[in-house]
Amino acid sequence: MxxxxxxxxxxxxxxxxxxxxxxxxxxxxxxxxxxxxxxxxxxxxxxxxxxxxxxxxxxxxxxxxxxxxxxxxxxxxxxxxxxxxxxxxxxxxxxxxxxxxxxxxxxxxxxxxxxxxxxxxxxxxAPEEAPARRQVVTRLRLEEPRPSAVQPVEPLRLVPGESGSVAESRPPVSVSAPWPAPAPAPAPQRDSAEPLTAELRRLHITVSSRFLEKLAAATAALSHTHPGGNAEEILEAGLDLLLERQAKRMGLVKQPREKARPSAPEHVPARVRRAVWKRDGGRCQWPLESGGVCGSTLRVELDHIHPQALGGQSTVGNMRLLCRMHNDLAARRVFGEGWMDRFTQSAGRGSELELPFGAPPAVPRGPLPALPLGT
Ligand SMILES: [Zn+2]
Structure with a gap:
């Protein structure tokens, strides 16, 4: 042989x-x-x-x-x-x-x-009835091979869906500059919206890693009101805020918004909330058996280490941040399953993934979307 x-x-x-x-x-x-x-x-x-x-x-x-x-x-x-x-x-x-x-x-x-x-x-x-909503973060190639004759690509404008019109399919806007390229510096990035259906557009935008960090932070911060929120939901919530603020400035808002209610019934002093949040870095502090802590930034809540119902005080020393799942687990350990089941529907299959921004390969949210990565 x-x-x-x-x-x-x-x-x-x-x-x-x-x-x-x-x-x-x-x-x-x-x-x-x-x-x-x-x-x-x-x-x-x-x-x-x-x-x-x-x-x-x-x-x-x-x-x-x-x-x-x-x-x-x-x-x-x-x-x-x-x-x-x-x-x-x-x-x-x-x-x-x-x-x-x-x-x-x-x-x-x-x-x-x-x-x-x-x-x-x-x-x-299982043919998809509608184009999948997707959220993909890709690395940008700064130096693109320059085709010999490239027509400048018109940026697509973000317009409201014109129902009835045939959506013209165009390739994603190229980031290469019109020939000849002016300088070695990366050409200004244009945003583009690609029509998918009468209502749906796929938006291509070029962002900095700082932007993605902010988006991840906003997603974590809104994980209570928008659990599992994708980039579209989080950005739209932010845009609504901006528009509302602008409308207020212009005197367009008729009724002032209802005063925000205190979000926690325990009335933890703001000073304590801030100190605990800062100390714990906005992350779940549940100890892992292997050492370290859970560290999730999703649906993070304040927790009394010695429960308030048993006389625990709302002090910095007696408080910590826990994600919803671990807060629930902590309560079950103290009050028992039967008691807690009266308050929660079920523990659920904790399968919430953390947002992958800035950490390729990306892990998509939701059930089994296409994964553009290898193992
Ligand atoms: Zn946790």
Whole structure:
């Protein structure tokens, strides 16, 4: 046997072991998730556990979380994963379309497919009625190859949807400057809106990383009133505020807004709120079993370490920030499940992902959107 053939045989063996290991990992992960053991370790979701405890990238964690959930619902995917008919990227596409009714017919259609082919299969099985709303952060290539003859691209204007008009499809506005380019400095970026339907537009804007940080901070700050809010919702809320302020200046607002009610019934002094917020950095302080704290910035609330109902004071020393999920968990530990269930519908499957801004690869929000990244 030649050295090349020996090496190939060894590689084939290693590859097979990798698949088996992946299948075993997903089986174990599904079992771990079934018993919600991540909760016991202090994490708010399986995704959070994979990312924080096992140190996976957000993309890798998302793939494995989705696959583990699929394994729980459809155990028959494990064998194809083990023998290589399915791989982790095709599993993501399979998860979008498989149901209890179609499982026998649909599963084999994903065998031996590449990621792209699997996408085509899932799209054919479940064509989208409307273009997906998406939120993608990409890196900008500052130096674009200059085509020899480029017509300057007219920026599309943001106009209200003209119902009835045929939406003219144009390519996304190019960031390359009209030929000849004036200077090596990046050309001024134009915003563009691409018509998708009579009502929907896809907006392409170029922003700084500072902008994304602010957007992430605003998303966290509004996570109570706009839980799971996407960039559109958060930015629209901000624009509403701006417009309202402007209208007030112009004397256009007829009735002054109702005075804001104190948001917390416990009447924690503003001075204490500020100090606790500052000390905790706006992040959930729930201790993790592996050391460190939860650190979530979503739906963060003030919590009395020694509960107020048991005589705890609203002092800086007795207060901390907790995310909604951990605040709920803390209360359950003190007051018991039965008592707390009178106040909350259910603990829910804590699967809220943190916003990925500024941290590529991005993890999309919501159930199983297309993921433009590798593991
Ligand atoms: Zn937390």
């Amino acid at each position: 030649t050295i090349a053939r020996q090496s190939a045989a060894q590689l084939a063996d290693l590859f097979q072991r990798e698949r088996v290991a992946m299948a075993d990992f997903l089986l174990a992960l599904a079992e771990f998730d079934r018993h919600r053991l991540w909760l016991e370790l202090g994490y708010s979701s399986l995704f959070h556990f994979l990312h924080r405890d096992l140190g996976m990238s957000k993309g890798a964690a998302f793939y494995r979380k989705t696959a583990a959930e699929l394994v729980q619902k459809f155990p028959e995917v494990v064998e194809p994963l083990r023998d290589g008919r399915l791989c982790i990227t095709t599993v993501i596409e399979l998860a979008k379309v498989i149901t209890a009714e179609n499982r026998e017919d649909v599963l084999p259609r994903f065998f031996h497919r590449s990621k792209c082919e699997a996408k085509a299969v899932s799209a054919a099985l």
